[in-house]
Amino acid sequence: MKTKNRTYLLMVIPAFLIFFVFHTFPAIQGIFYSFTDYKGYGSWDFVGIKNYINVFLDERALGAYGFTFKFAITATIIVNIISVLIAIGLNANIKFRKTLRATYFLPFILSMLIVSYIFKFIFTNFLPEIGQSLGIEALSTNILGSPEHAWIGVVILTVWQSAAFNTLLYLAGLATIDNELYEAANIDGAGSWSKFWKITFPLIAPFFTINMVVAMKNFLMAFDQIIALTEGGPGTATESISLLIYRGGFEGGQFAYQSANAVIYFVVIVAISLIQLRVLERREVK
Template sequence: MKKDHVFLMMVLPAFILFFIFHTYPALQGIFYSFTNFRGYGDWDFVGFINYFNVFQDGRALSAYGFTFQFAIVATLLVNMLSLFIAIGLNAKIKFRKTLRAMYFLPFILSVLIVSFIFQFMFTHMLPQLGQALDIDFLSRNILGNQNLAWIGVVIVAVWQSTAFNTLLYLAGLSTVDDQVYEAADIDGAGSWAKFWRLTFPLIAPFFTINMVVAMKNFLMAFDQIIGLTGGGPGRATESIALLIYRGGFEGGQFAYQSANAVIYFIVIVAISVIQLRILERKEVKG
């Protein structure tokens, strides 16, 4: 009984805080999504009208399109880059531990501060460098171009997220026995054959985790966009998270954006489940 009492005393405060600051606001948001609440004043129940309106809102559909485009590209790039770096850092090279620490530094920095720094670089430093070197592409501020601004957001997101994904891949590579590679060397397997036939299948569970977590995080992109473009130019880089924030807290659309948030939560869960199912099947086949 004493052990149960101690366990309860340790878990209960965390549970209460989680419920107050996470579960209760989420339930409250779901409740208000069925009303016409503006964030203040009186409100009435309107049923599923807010949900139907989301699918007819051109701005919301545009935000969904940008968010999916950004998340898919960033997820693929960050996983390819992280895996490449992890394999390099796992090799027997000098200053391996120092390099691991250096690659992890971007992850511990504030996303917003990093975004502001890159915003300054894209706006001032790179154009000046491009003009000095007479390179036309660098001479332009891509964040001011509706067709190219999303690329700047992807660059920053991938640069900062690579550290965490690399750490997970390093953990996966540490589970691979060196004797496996020794046997492959005896059989005359090349570097690509060893990676594709041995390394990748053995770290497939870590690849699955990285893909799911990275996709989920990029779908919820907010800080990078605020610091780099603010959703602009125009609404070219307006993500769903940014749209929900602005519409709900600045535009008097609290109930409407609550419905949007519920829909987006369902979308993220569905995408994560689909990813897990597909990638886990490939793990078994591999």
């Protein structure tokens, strides 16, 4: 028993120390500095909750929050709709089903930065050339150069790359449904739409909850695709909170101020996730 306990401690303590040093301690340090005027270098003084108040008065920060919420909500809804449809299609009795599943999962394996640069080329060169040659005005201009429409390009990229993981979870959920339920529904004369709402969706509700919460959390923290695709532009039209915190904290001498912004954003993400869990779990079949 003592040997087992010793082995357990030898495995757990190093992992705990690494996690504390590289995650917990920096987080605590950031919270501490959020109450100061620290610029990331030199001396500092306590300023209380001044940084937190200034975040709510900062138009750029509020604009970043607005874009981030708009992007995250839109991408979360679209990616889950597409993923459910793909999962249902892949779960059907069709040829090359396993091959198609592997193909749909490939985007998730690719690096977000690499995919973002590829999509940037598509949006800036490939699609405009096709639009001009076919006389399609909507495709003739670079969508990423428009302050009103650049966020749509970010959504398209994010949905394309993220749908694979969500689809995988929905496939796992569909695998838990007994086919006898569908056979009974067929005998009763139920249509495809009725079977989806009465059988499929209620029984995959736990997987829907997981996908909604995880997708929303990930999209609220969007950084890689934005820095590679638009760099937050045009202007600050696609500047997310994560990008604003990075730029202000590490490039703009606003370490303490952006630390306060990061704390606020952490609280916001946790609150949204808890609300999602509370609301969506009520719809699950018990």
